[in-house]
Amino acid sequence: MKYTVSYPIIDLHCDTIACVVALSGGKERLAKSGGHIDLPRLRAGGVLMQAFAIFAPAQPVQEMLPLGDTPEAIFEAAYGWYRRELAENAAEVAPVRVFGDIEKNRRAGKISALLTLEDGAVVKRPADLDALYEKGVRMIALTWNFANSLGYPNAVEADMSKGLTALGRQAVERMQELGMVVDVSHLSDGGFRDVAALARKPFVASHSNAREVCGHARNLTDPMLRALADRGGATGLNFYNLFIGDEGETTIEGILRHALHIRKVAGVEALCLGSDFDGISCALEFKDYAGYPALLAAFEKHFTPREMDLITHGNALRIFRACMEG
Numbered sequence: 001m002k003y004t005v006s007y008p009i010i011d012l013h014c015d016t017i018a019c020v021v022a023l024s025g026g027k028e029r030l031a032k033s034g035g036h037i038d039l040p041r042l043r044a045g046g047v048l049m050q051a052f053a054i055f056a057p058a059q060p061v062q063e064m065l066p067l068g069d070t071p072e073a074i075f076e077a078a079y080g081w082y083r084r085e086l087a088e089n090a091a092e093v094a095p096v097r098v099f100g101d102i103e104k105n106r107r108a109g110k111i112s113a114l115l116t117l118e119d120g121a122v123v124k125r126p127a128d129l130d131a132l133y134e135k136g137v138r139m140i141a142l143t144w145n146f147a148n149s150l151g152y153p154n155a156v157e158a159d160m161s162k163g164l165t166a167l168g169r170q171a172v173e174r175m176q177e178l179g180m181v182v183d184v185s186h187l188s189d190g191g192f193r194d195v196a197a198l199a200r201k202p203f204v205a206s207h208s209n210a211r212e213v214c215g216h217a218r219n220l221t222d223p224m225l226r227a228l229a230d231r232g233g234a235t236g237l238n239f240y241n242l243f244i245g246d247e248g249e250t251t252i253e254g255i256l257r258h259a260l261h262i263r264k265v266a267g268v269e270a271l272c273l274g275s276d277f278d279g280i281s282c283a284l285e286f287k288d289y290a291g292y293p294a295l296l297a298a299f300e301k302h303f304t305p306r307e308m309d310l311i312t313h314g315n316a317l318r319i320f321r322a323c324m325e326g
């Protein structure tokens with residue numbers, strides 16, 4: 001069955017740059033790759049803006065060692081590839097530094113690329129955030145699965161009630177001043193609580209699902225989903241089978257279960273897309289980014305056209321505008 005592209009998509013998280021392009025040493029490229037995302041498939045999926053995360057973990061992880069053994073070294077290596085990809089594909093892709101760039105790029109027929117950071121370990125003092133902003137970073141997941149300078153992760157049971165460090169609190173304040181989106185995916189429940197208390201602007205979980213539907217610590221409880229919605233934020237639906245609760249490949253039905261639950265407990269305004277493409281190892285019923293239209297065709301049976309607009313791009317645009325221009 002053939003599906004037509006009917007919704008412009010803003011996807012809040014992928015690992016294409018660090019985990020596919022950089023790790024392959026450039027054998028895989030944004031123009032064409034064997035992963036989930038490349039330019040032809042972004043187009044086929046209906047992309048408006050893709051968030052490209054630089055994954056720079058606080059502690060060395062085996063698979064990232066080819067890029068370096070410190071978060072700083074990994075960041076620089078992956079950032080170099082990000083700049084190279086944007087330069088080489090400048091006719092097709094352009095960065096988003098201010099909110100208005102999204103519309104400017106769209107009018108020019110270009111895909112918007114939003115640079116994000118997964119694991120804020122490189123932040124050792126608040127001024128480091130200014131340097132990251134200068135480099136184009138517009139969203140930061142405060143932690144990955146290790147404790148870092150900013151806070152505690154949701155990967156270690158003992159850390160779950162521990163929240164932000166003093167620097168983590170300062171970082172949230174500085175990010176809001178600069179116009180960066182605070183991302184709580186991977187953060188401990190205590191950290192979520194602290195971000196919610198400090199939030200003067202919407203914040204996001206860029207790639208997390210509902211814990212009530214799939215009891216994984218990477219997902220958000222109903223009260224967390226409501227707290228996110230209360231502050232105008234949203235969570236990006238993650239397509240990893242272990243966070244969906246699917247055995248084997250990720251199914252469209254499985255993703256829908258989370259979307260319907262999140263709408264029920266927090267409202268449709270709390271729903272975005274955050275595939276985690278190129279960061280997840282499972283097979284997917286709709287394969288890769290070009291499968292978005294098939295996924296959305298199934299969503300259309302449960303969501304109104306207005307709701308579809310909000311989920312695919314409207315909520316994300318509202319949040320980025322509030323954070324970048326507010």
Ligand SMILES: [Zn+2]
Nearest residue numbers: 118186207279
């Ligand atoms: Zn992640």
